[in-house]
Amino acid sequence: MICVPIMVRDPALALQLATAAKAAGADLVEFRLDECFTGDTAAADDEIAAIVGLVSRSPLPCIATCRPTGTEGGSYDGPDDARISLFERLGTAFGRTRDGGSEHPPRYIDVELSTWQRSANIRQKVKLAVDHPEQVRDITTSLILSSHDFNGRPADLARRMTAMREATAARVHKIAFRARSVRDNLELFDMLTSAETPTIALGMGEFGLMSRILAPKFGALLTFASLRKEEVTAPGQPTIAELIDLYRFRSISPQTRVFGVIGSPIGHSLSPLVHNAGFAATGFDGVYVPIPVPGGSDADAAYVNLKATLLEFIDHPQLSFSGASVTIPHKENLVRLAREQGWVMDETGAAIGAANTLLVERDAADRPASVRVVNTDAPALVASLAAVGELKGRRVAVLGAGGVARAAAWALAREGATVVVYGRTKAKADALVAELRKSLADTGKLVAADWSLLPKSCAEVYINATPMGMAGGPAAAESALTPEALASCSANKMGTVVLDTVYNPVDTPTLRVARHFGSRTVDGVSMFSSQAEAQFALFANGPAPAGLFDRLARERLTASVP
Numbered sequence: 001m002i003c004v005p006i007m008v009r010d011p012a013l014a015l016q017l018a019t020a021a022k023a024a025g026a027d028l029v030e031f032r033l034d035e036c037f038t039g040d041t042a043a044a045d046d047e048i049a050a051i052v053g054l055v056s057r058s059p060l061p062c063i064a065t066c067r068p069t070g071t072e073g074g075s076y077d078g079p080d081d082a083r084i085s086l087f088e089r090l091g092t093a094f095g096r097t098r099d100g101g102s103e104h105p106p107r108y109i110d111v112e113l114s115t116w117q118r119s120a121n122i123r124q125k126v127k128l129a130v131d132h133p134e135q136v137r138d139i140t141t142s143l144i145l146s147s148h149d150f151n152g153r154p155a156d157l158a159r160r161m162t163a164m165r166e167a168t169a170a171r172v173h174k175i176a177f178r179a180r181s182v183r184d185n186l187e188l189f190d191m192l193t194s195a196e197t198p199t200i201a202l203g204m205g206e207f208g209l210m211s212r213i214l215a216p217k218f219g220a221l222l223t224f225a226s227l228r229k230e231e232v233t234a235p236g237q238p239t240i241a242e243l244i245d246l247y248r249f250r251s252i253s254p255q256t257r258v259f260g261v262i263g264s265p266i267g268h269s270l271s272p273l274v275h276n277a278g279f280a281a282t283g284f285d286g287v288y289v290p291i292p293v294p295g296g297s298d299a300d301a302a303y304v305n306l307k308a309t310l311l312e313f314i315d316h317p318q319l320s321f322s323g324a325s326v327t328i329p330h331k332e333n334l335v336r337l338a339r340e341q342g343w344v345m346d347e348t349g350a351a352i353g354a355a356n357t358l359l360v361e362r363d364a365a366d367r368p369a370s371v372r373v374v375n376t377d378a379p380a381l382v383a384s385l386a387a388v389g390e391l392k393g394r395r396v397a398v399l400g401a402g403g404v405a406r407a408a409a410w411a412l413a414r415e416g417a418t419v420v421v422y423g424r425t426k427a428k429a430d431a432l433v434a435e436l437r438k439s440l441a442d443t444g445k446l447v448a449a450d451w452s453l454l455p456k457s458c459a460e461v462y463i464n465a466t467p468m469g470m471a472g473g474p475a476a477a478e479s480a481l482t483p484e485a486l487a488s489c490s491a492n493k494m495g496t497v498v499l500d501t502v503y504n505p506v507d508t509p510t511l512r513v514a515r516h517f518g519s520r521t522v523d524g525v526s527m528f529s530s531q532a533e534a535q536f537a538l539f540a541n542g543p544a545p546a547g548l549f550d551r552l553a554r555e556r557l558t559a560s561v562p
């Protein structure tokens with residue numbers, strides 16, 4: 001189930017939001033009463049009447065929550081007694097509302113475990129409002145006992161779970177804490193699969209997003225989603241549209257295979273958009289989620305992070321983790337890990353020393369049967385240059401000496417092109433060339449040059465593999481190519497072709513300069529779509545729908561232009 005939390009400030013507005021939540025596909029709403037209930041005796045009658053009216057008119061079953069100020073994320077600062085009396089009143093709401101309608105109790109009331117444990121008096125009062133084994137009245141409201149930690153995983157988590165199990169009046173247990181890394185999701189999943197009582201187990205913050213999306217895979221009672229980005233009530237909460245349309249929440253089951261994009265930062269990655277759409281279009285039972293794995297303070301820390309995450313994910317018995325796109329800063333780490341673990345690696349990944357794809361084949365019992373590491377960046381780059389025709393013998397200039405330049409230089413030299421790598425740090429270009437030559441038969445086809453020689457480059461194909469022109473990057477307004485470079489070869493019979501690997505924006509300063517000088521251009525979206533399609537074919541064991549990835553990526557990138 002999907003529950004939309006609504007912070008109630010004005011009951012009429014809250015009712016509108018609940019109606020909108022129903023229209024958006026929610027199953028439940030949570031009315032957060034912290035800000036509309038003061039606990040003030042003088043105002044209590046009116047406030048309670050308004051809340052009973054709201055709950056009674058709610059178009060969806062609801063959870064009533066009035067979270068106190070303190071460590072669990074609430075803002076109610078009145079006395080506990082008043083709040084518990086409110087619950088008691090709500091649980092027994094079977095009369096007439098002030099405007100003559102019939103009263104309806106909430107489906108659930110949510111009480112913090114810490115409040116529950118505070119006094120026998122509170123427990124007794126809460127019990128009067130909820131259905132439980134010793135309840136003698138005809139009550140339909142159930143108790144959610146909840147525990148939240150906005151700072152991290154509580155050290156006494158196991159004790160909290162035991163205390164919840166001992167509270168037999170609780171029909172639902174809820175645990176939410178700020179996930180410290182994506183690995184915390186696995187503990188939340190284990191809690192869900194071993195639970196005997198309906199449970200909600202959520203990781204807050206960007207690392208916990210997986211636990212929110214994959215709730216139905218592990219049998220969670222519900223997940224929370226906001227109506228709109230501005231109405232998020234807990235860090236990391238997705239919107240209901242993201243859950244339903246992007247992650248296809250309704251089709252996630254225990255059998256659904258899990259894929260994702262691993263890297264940092266990945267908040268703006270286009271990969272979840274295209275891969276999930278591909279799964280939907282082909283009817284493949286998979287879901288693709290962001291898996292943020294930070295780089296760490298140095299190269300070894302980054303490697304340790306990636307290794308710990310991947311090994312735990314692959315081995316987890318119920319996660320059905322089946323593959324991932326791997327991006328900055330882990331492409332080299334993936335190859336290092338593959339070598340260490342003896343995983344199968346394709347020739348491109350091994351030669352370049354970087355890979356962007358992990359594929360985990362699982363047996364009928366969902367155990368990992370084999371792990372493969374593949375580089376789809378290099379073939380995608382070659383595929384994006386299909387318009388050039390035969391690459392053999394072409395003079396290619398690769399601008400930059402980083403990861404993408406490495407893939408480009410190797411792939412094009414392999415195709416028989418003569419490749420010059422231009423580096424602003426010449427030593428980096430030299431090192432790249434020396435390394436790649438080890439796995440090339442014809443080493444004379446790959447050389448390094450200083451950036452200052454670009455005006456004399458006389459190449460037929462230029463590839464921008466620097467971040468120049470990238471939105472939000474260090475040189476967002478700059479073209480990597482100058483008119484001098486493009487005009488350096490008047491004897492160029494095929495005309496110059498310029499490929500920009502930068503894809504945000506789609507039309508970059510480099511491409512504009514190239515067009516101005518009559519060059520044919522290929523944008524970075526073509527390469528992005530092509531590498532993603534090759535990954536998809538491995539993930540889903542079948543081709544991506546023709547043109548879908550390219551169309552979606554272009555739509556998203558053009559929509560996000562201010």
Ligand code: NAP
Binds near residue numbers: 328423425468501
């Ligand atoms: P990287 O490893 O950081 O390498 C960037 C290279 O660009 C470095 O050699 C750097 O030089 C050079 N550079 C940076 N700013 C420069 C400037 N102002 N002038 C000259 N050289 C400059 O990055 P990467 O992973 O290779 O990615 C490069 C670009 O590829 C990214 O910006 C991204 O937009 C694009 N990309 C596209 C796709 C796709 O599918 N289309 C996929 C991945 C990446 P130093 O070594 O001297 O610092």
